[in-house]
């Protein structure tokens with residue numbers, strides 16, 4: 689069918705392995721984050737972008753949750769992104785599915801050598817769009833309280849992005865380091881970073897439409913422990929209400 693993916697996978701499995709071993713693992717160990725350009729290649733990157741634009745046009749993107757509990761501040765000043773979750777198997781999201789297949793391979797190559805625990809699970813893909821009204825995303829940590837998320841993986845889709853004019857830079861403040869890392873959300877760029885307190889980050893105000901796809905990879909042990917804590921806490925709260 690027209691939608692069949694041109695399986696010209698940009699990086700072969702052996703290239704992904706070389707990338708993981710020679711570049712990603714050393715960077716994650718040394719600095720805690722890593723990004724590379726031309727992850728999927730022009731053709732497949734464009735397919736992902738066109739599918740994300742279609743998701744946006746179809747009105748499927750909803751307002752991102754508030755970072756702080758409805759603190760009265762106008763919503764768009766805390767988080768201006770509009771989001772939609774995709775597993776990558778939906779009609780019209782085949783290219784997102786292909787991106788996830790590539791990141792799954794890459795992450796499993798990395799975490800197998802980086803962590804004592806395996807990374808077996810991940811979230812769905814979160815398709816995000818900052819509408820370009822000056823909204824950004826306040827400085828935050830993705831996983832401050834051991835909810836299981838260990839690697840944040842963001843794929844950027846913005847052609848001809850000029851940070852001087854459009855803003856929208858992702859600024860990471862690596863814990864304990866004297867520098868910040870400014871990452872422009874460029875087309876076909878993949879960014880990986882530890883999701884915990886090592887990497888507070890913010891999205892600076894964006895003045896053009898800014899698309900990104902984020903997926904979080906879970907450390908199975910930490911995820912299981914977080915679920916246990918959640919079960920205990922809800923059990924105890926139920927017991928208190930019945931008593």
Ligand SMILES: Cc1cc(NC(=O)CCC(=O)O)nc(C)c1Br
Nearest residue numbers: 825828829830842858889891900
């Ligand atoms: C839903 C959600 C999104 C994000 N996104 C970013 O940090 C922006 C990254 C970028 O687009 O460069 N972070 C958290 C902790 C949650 Br929750």
Ligand SMILES: [Fe+3]
Nearest residue numbers: 828829830889
């Ligand atoms: Fe974040």
